[in-house]
Amino acid sequence: AQKITQTQPGMFVQEKEAVTLDCTYDTSDQSYGLFWYKQPSSGEMIFLIYQGSYDEQNATEGRYSLNFQKARKSANLVISASQLGDSAMYFCAMREGLYNFNKFYFGSGTKLNVKP
Amino acid sequence: DGGITQSPKYLFRKEGQNVTLSCEQNLNHDAMYWYRQDPGQGLRLIYYSQIVNDFQKGDIAEGYSVSREKKESFPLTVTSAQKNPTAFYLCASSIAGAEENIQYFGAGTRLSVL
Numbered sequence: 491a492q493k494i495t496q497t498q499p500g501m502f503v504q505e506k507e508a509v510t511l512d513c514t515y516d517t518s519d520q521s522y523g524l525f526w527y528k529q530p531s532s533g534e535m536i537f538l539i540y541q542g543s544y545d546e547q548n549a550t551e552g553r554y555s556l557n558f559q560k561a562r563k564s565a566n567l568v569i570s571a572s573q574l575g576d577s578a579m580y581f582c583a584m585r586e587g588l589y590n591f592n593k594f595y596f597g598s599g600t601k602l603n604v605k606p
Numbered sequence: 607d608g609g610i611t612q613s614p615k616y617l618f619r620k621e622g623q624n625v626t627l628s629c630e631q632n633l634n635h636d637a638m639y640w641y642r643q644d645p646g647q648g649l650r651l652i653y654y655s656q657i658v659n660d661f662q663k664g665d666i667a668e669g670y671s672v673s674r675e676k677k678e679s680f681p682l683t684v685t686s687a688q689k690n691p692t693a694f695y696l697c698a699s700s701i702a703g704a705e706e707n708i709q710y711f712g713a714g715t716r717l718s719v720l
Contacts, residue, residue, distance in 0.1 A: 494648070523706055535649075535696060535711035542706065581648055585707055591637055591656055591700075592664055594709065596648030 491516050494582050494597035502603050503572045510557070511567040511600045513582030519543075521588045524565040526556065529579040529599070538580075541565060572604045608633045610712035612697050617717045619684065619691060627682045627715045629697035636702035638680035639709060642666060643694040652695075655680055656702055684717065692719050 495514045503509035515524065526538040541549045541556045549556045557566040565584075569576055579599045586593035610631045619625045631638065637656050641649040651664030655674040669688025674680055680699075684691045694716050698709040 525708065527711075533694060533696075533714040533716070535698075537708055537710060540706050540708055583648075588705055589703065589707065591639075591654050591702075591707070592651060592662065594639075594651065594707075596650075598646065598648050 492597075493517065493586075493595035494584055496582055496597035496600050498600045499598075500601045500603070502605060503569075505574060505604055505606050506571055508568060508570045509572055509602065511569070511580050511582075511602065513565045513567065513597060515563050515565060515582075515584045517563075517584065517586050519586045523585040524556065524558070525583040525585070526554070526565075526567045527581045527583060527596075528576075529581060531578070535581070539567070569602075574604050574606060577602060577604045610697060610699055610710060612695075612712035612715050614715060615713070617715055618720050619717060620720050622686045624683055624685050625691075625717070627684070627695055627697075627717070629680045629682065629712060630678055631680075631697075631699045631712075632678060633699055633710065634677075635699035635710075636677070637700045637707075638674070639698040639700075640664075640670070640672065640680070640682045641696045641698065643696060643714075649696060652682065691717055693717060 522543045524541045528536045539551045553570045555568045582597040613628045639654045640652040653672045655661035671683045697712045700709045
């Protein structure tokens with residue numbers, strides 16, 4: 491089974507609007523971490539936001555927030571007030587367990603296009 | 607500025623040739639990683655290293671080799687045994703022992719076969 495599922499291959503959003511990128515995960519571990527990365531066309535993977543499985547509050551970093559619904563095993567990324575520079579691939583990732591170095595799984599990504 | 611430097615940005619390999627991708631970090635991170643990314647896909651782990659002089663195979667290690675002689679450096683060699691090496695290669699590092707284990711990435715090397 492896929493550890494990380496991103497069901498939206500591509501998304502369009504109007505500049506200044508909010509957009510939600512979907513991510514569901516599959517793990518039987520109680521301890522895990524969820525991450526979102528941005529990959530512009532240049533290729534570098536840029537860390538955006540992190541949510542630990544025991545964190546009760548949703549993580550926020552500036553215009554990014556992570557909508558964490560543990561029972562549904564979903565970790566959606568919300569980008570508020572979209573900007574043209576937000577156009578990129580977005581990857582959801584999960585680390586299983588604590589302090590694991592080799593249990594880090596990535597989804598297949600969502601390509602976001604922000605329209606002026 | 608602290609960060610991860612990968613070189614070269616583009617690399618071409620001839621049939622039967624070994625090529626080495628460089629990865630250097632000045633973040634003082636203990637752990638380093640190599641990932642492969644194919645078009646339209648996520649990242650897959652090739653090798654990782656938690657400390658100097660120690661490294662472990664990831665999910666797709668066949669046809670690749672690494673070394674970790676210095677904390678700052680984790681070069682990846684794509685050997686002639688790797689029959690389909692064309693891909694985008696990303697190096698990452700993280701603080702070992704941190705619960706979050708956030709991985710920070712370099713800008714990548716795009717490898718093509720001539």
